[in-house]
Amino acid sequence: MAQRIGKQTLLLISSPSIIGYAAVGAKQEKIGPLAGYFDYLSDDSSFGEKTWEKSEIFLQKKAIELALQKCGKKEEQMDYLFAGDLLNQCISSAYVARELQTPFFGLYGACSTMSESLCLAGMFVDSKLAEHCIAATSSHFCSAERQFRYPLEYGGQRPPTAQWTVTGSGACVVASSCKAPFLRAVTIGTVTDFGVTDIGNMGAAMAPAAAKTITQFFQDTATKPDDYDLILTGDLGFVGSRLFERLMQEDGYPLANIHNDCGLMIYDRSKQDVHAGGSGCGCAASVLCSFILPQIACQRLKNVLFMATGALMSPTSTQQGESIPGIAHLIHLSAFPYQEEVK
């Protein structure tokens, strides 16, 4: 049974586990530094499909299938699927759900979706609303470019602050179990807007939301950055990460060397032409499910604060001169369940 602590944080007292997880990527991810940790990588970013949207459906479905396979569970055992993506009307997730036949909660949290879905899955299992939940999300470079910026054929030039949408997906199966990684606490974010209007600089638009959520978490739990091995943001990229660290310094929580960003980890910016780093729902999802969760499982990382961030604008709101609102949801992932720590 979850227990509220402070203003905005819930302790998941039973500490549900991520019993299965998988990460899927394509060409750009395959030449990145985390390639060896992915469960499935393809040289063909179309995955043999006829449209980029269908390719994205393929990769999200693949991640879910592999996550189920890795924990020996069947889709019929799953009580709920929490999923969303970046495309208009979240079609990747809807068409994946059509094939799965699992009761489906469609989400929209932009690039914060991996956090949003994982928080809900953890809360549902902890409070016995469900026994098994899937949390998943995906993004595809080509479908996202068409959706948010220009069709690839146009060859639009990208500013140095722009990020590269990850062609990838991550999926987690959450259930009660005595094996790490455990979900220990969640802090659901509020929408924060510092007035950034440059859609070529999403990191800057999302950084204030990340700073706000994690500051609230530290206050609610009376902990500090040093209590964790890693503070992992979703896809702030180079520009957003620097801004996030500066905001945290100003808030009295200097992060020193324990902050890293999935957008900076998935690609090698010195060799790959990805400008300010990776982005997209699939960025945080695939880095979490490839590189991070196994390290928590084997206790190399003991306590991680995972916080995917989302920029909640649309091309229409941007054209109408609106600024970009951001959101960030936080999950405390641990090698130990809450109860064990308390003893």
Place this chain on the structure above:
Amino acid sequence: MAQRIGKQTLLLISSPSIIGYAAVGAKQEKIGPLAGYFDYLSDDSSFGEKTWEKSEIFLQKKAIELALQKCGKKEEQMDYLFAGDLLNQCISSAYVARELQTPFFGLYGACSTMSESLCLAGMFVDSKLAEHCIAATSSHFCSAERQFRYPLEYGGQRPPTAQWTVTGSGACVVASSCKAPFLRAVTIGTVTDFGVTDIGNMGAAMAPAAAKTITQFFQDTATKPDDYDLILTGDLGFVGSRLFERLMQEDGYPLANIHNDCGLMIYDRSKQDVHAGGSGCGCAASVLCSFILPQIACQRLKNVLFMATGALMSPTSTQQGESIPGIAHLIHLSAFPYQEEVK
């Protein structure tokens, strides 16, 4: 604490209440038969805003403000906001959430969003994940036409099966209380696709999902249509409603005269030029929050199955030749809490 019954249904044993609710509409809703039950109606569908998207933000915010006001609660007391809408990247809900500062779960369930948000709010309160939640959604005729079909200026002709997107919003505040309406049970839907590809006939695309969810609910709870005063679908319209009733007849659950559809109630099809009836997230939401909930509160209606339905396609998936997947989530609303009935 929720209790699973059958395959897909959860009984909300503590039976949370909808302690506050409000419905907002515009010009077309003001000349409809339910006008007298709305909390706020405007002759100006722009609500004084410069763009249709900003008008939709205004109306969703207004519904939430009125729902809070009617139960004497403040937004600071709300633990979570569950909201979504039809626009790309769900901007109406995101920009409303920016003003509210309530921890925000962004949803995408197309026109099923009122059910999806209300189910989550009920499950959260029942399992003590939250004390107070807001469930809300909205749609706007003009922003939806631009999004899904043609800009209004184009003057595209609509087929007789087409429905008219409601310019409206509904919001519910859910909490523990001893006053009706109570949330007694929920059945979360799976995605169902019968292969309909005509985006001018969404009712037909959604009807199979509604039939599937409610059949599952009857099986899970061992009840039948006669046990309820009203079975209320979201926005199947004229064509979809006939199809839904025929499917239910075939499934062995003839609905006789207890089925109605929000899309057929909100407008007078003999006087208003709305073709097959109303649609949009705001249709089910505003009919529920204007006409239905007060009747449950005063026990004129004792047991209602509310089921908003969503069509999960996008213009892109349609252009790519994909069929339209549908989803429907069911809520059992009652004048009595679960415990009282059991005694």
